[in-house]
Amino acid sequence: MDEPGEIPTDVDADADASCVMGDACDGEADASAQPAARHGRLRRAFAWSRRNGYLVVVAGAILVVTRAIDFSPPPEVRVGKANVAQLVGDAPTQEFSHELSNPQAVQVRATLRLYPDDQLQVGAPDPDTDAVGKVLSQPVVTTILGMNATVDQTVRLEAGELEIALSLDATPRLVGTAKRGQPAPELVLEHELTVRSRRDSWWRTRPSERVHLDQRGFLGKVEEHGHRIVFTVDEHLFSLDLEIHRSAAPPPSLARTKDP
Structure with missing residues (x-):
């Protein structure tokens, strides 16, 4: 029996509301964490490229040379004894x-x-x-x-x-x-x-x-x-x-x- 002057409360409703609010807060935290993680990866990649930029240049030069020059010997480079x-x-x-x-x-x-x-x-x-x-x-x-x-x-x-x-x-x-x-x-x-x-x-x-x-x-x-x-x-x-x-x-x- 409720005592006079007290306002009835619904504990389950409050708990459900708190869970809903909690879920909403977790979603907001995840959404804000994704850009931060992506930004961190970009920063690490940029830092690696600054330290190892010469590797990119070397790889590009090798690609250009191999495409521009055929290193395979020609079928006849000189007159042989049989040809x-x-x-x-x-x-x-x-x-x-x-x-x-x-x-x-x-x-x-x-x-x-x-x-x-x-x-x-x-x-x-x-x-x-x-x-x-x-x-x-x-x-x-x-x-x-x-x-x-x-x-x-x-x-x-x-x-x-x-x-x-x-x-x-x-x-x-x-x-x-x-x-x-x-x-x-x-x-x-x-x-x-x-x-x-x-x-x-x-x-x-x-x-x-x-x-x-x-x-x-x-x-x-x-x-x-x-x-x-x-x-x-x-x-x-x-x-x-x-x-x-x-x-x-x-x-x-x-x-x-x-x-x-």
Whole structure:
């Protein structure tokens, strides 16, 4: 029985109300804690990046380099012993003309051959050894006695990285004078030969250029036996065979050298 003057209270209602208020307070605390935790993580990440920023730069540089440069070796970086035939085939054979109506006419033939092994002995023509090599070019140039014949050849090897330029100036001349009833004077070949190379590589800012052969002089007995010149360019072995053929008509009395 309630005492007079007291206000009745509902304990359960007060307890429920306190629980509801308590839940509301917990929700507000959680909501305010989430931004704080997120801010803390950002601060820690920022502090780590400041201490280790160089790692990010290195990783980015590695990514750029690996995407920009292919480090895998090319399928062919140089001419090997077994793949010369795959790179170049024999040039068409060029024969001398047997119908030179001009008595002063002389033909010069220059046969450039590449061998698969730079250790081969190719100082003198040999059918078996020469069959292993490949004829790159065989131009025949017609000139007249005392006049220059020019042969310029360019060869590219190693996927185009190596360029070889050959320049030949050949001038046929007679030795002595023609005498009635005597054989024709000997024919000599005055020549200037230069072989240069140019190599391009991705790590070089400028191409590398070299001179491998620079010679000049008079060559005798070329009409009878020919003359072979051997040279190498970066372990690539070449031979250059020089031959001359003149008209069957009696030669004129000009373009002769002095008697020895």
